Amino acid sequence: MPEKSITCIVVDDEPPALEILRKYIAQVQSLKLEATFTDAIDAFNFLQQHPVELIFLDIKMPELLGTDLVRTLKRAPAVIFTTAYRKYAVEGFDLDAVDYLLKPVSFERFLKAVGKIEPANSDSVAKSSPQFIQLRTERKMVKVQLSDILYIESLKDYIKVVTQNASVVTKVSISAIEANLPKEQFLRIHRSFIVSLDKIESFNHELVWIAKTELPVGRMYRQQVEAALNPR
Known part of the structure; x- marks a missing residue:
């Protein structure tokens, strides 16, 4: 195919x-x-x-x-x-x-x-199911349950996927991983951060808190963060 x-x-x-x-x-x-x-x-x-x-x-x-x-x-x-x-x-x-x-x-x-950008569609991020994504790290594929993800951080050419129990680092851009995540579950809040919506504990127009971790809200993302987290 x-x-x-x-x-x-x-x-x-x-x-x-x-x-x-x-x-x-x-x-x-x-x-x-x-x-x-x-x-x-x-x-x-x-x-x-x-x-x-x-x-x-x-x-x-x-x-x-x-x-x-x-x-x-x-x-x-x-x-x-x-x-x-x-x-x-x-x-x-x-x-x-x-x-x-x-x-x-x-x-x-x-x-x-x-x-x-090819690895975003093949090696670094395998095809997603509604429940998990697969990430290539240390010469192996690691299955990460979407429900376990707290947030994702960009590290230049890599990303760090932070879960409830561990972190996974893989070589792929944050924009590529964003395209593989269900929009109803995840939100880009900054050029360097994507968060799991149901893991957000509190927020304001500048910051989001997840598991006691303080994450910044980028200026260019504030409008969409406000719309997603404080719908009218």
Whole structure:
């Protein structure tokens, strides 16, 4: 059975760069290009109605920077930044980007970046059932019951899944693991934290407490946290 395609869009205000990425994507069977945009605002409007799993995103664009676009999205998909300016790399990785491609982008470097999201669909996170997920750690697969998870913390290229009795560290992005979790049970409260809704003991607009652990609520997530935890 063929693997599920990863839906993606490309956002770049330079048509030649956009066309190169379009050609690269067409050569990778695991990628399905949904749309391309030369304007970040148009991309934002598209994403409100057509969520995708991956964005190839230029950073320096008129009106709205690519980094600012990511911050406006309530549930940002995986992001691979593309730019001619190396100085933006740190900010890009601070937003939990999968990778950062410096223009002109070679096909080899493009494949390496795409390969980083492949484990999220195969090796690092096996297919989920409604009751558990499987994580690859220390050369073995570990089954983690969803009901045992307290919260998940991003550690750059890794995540730490904290349960009631132990912690599991695996190499996968927090955005990738988020896509494998049921939305009715888990909530992203920060670029570095996902929490189990039924484990929350107390909260305010800046902090969430789980098992006496204090977790921050990111500014860009406050609205959705308030909506989920204090419905009207």
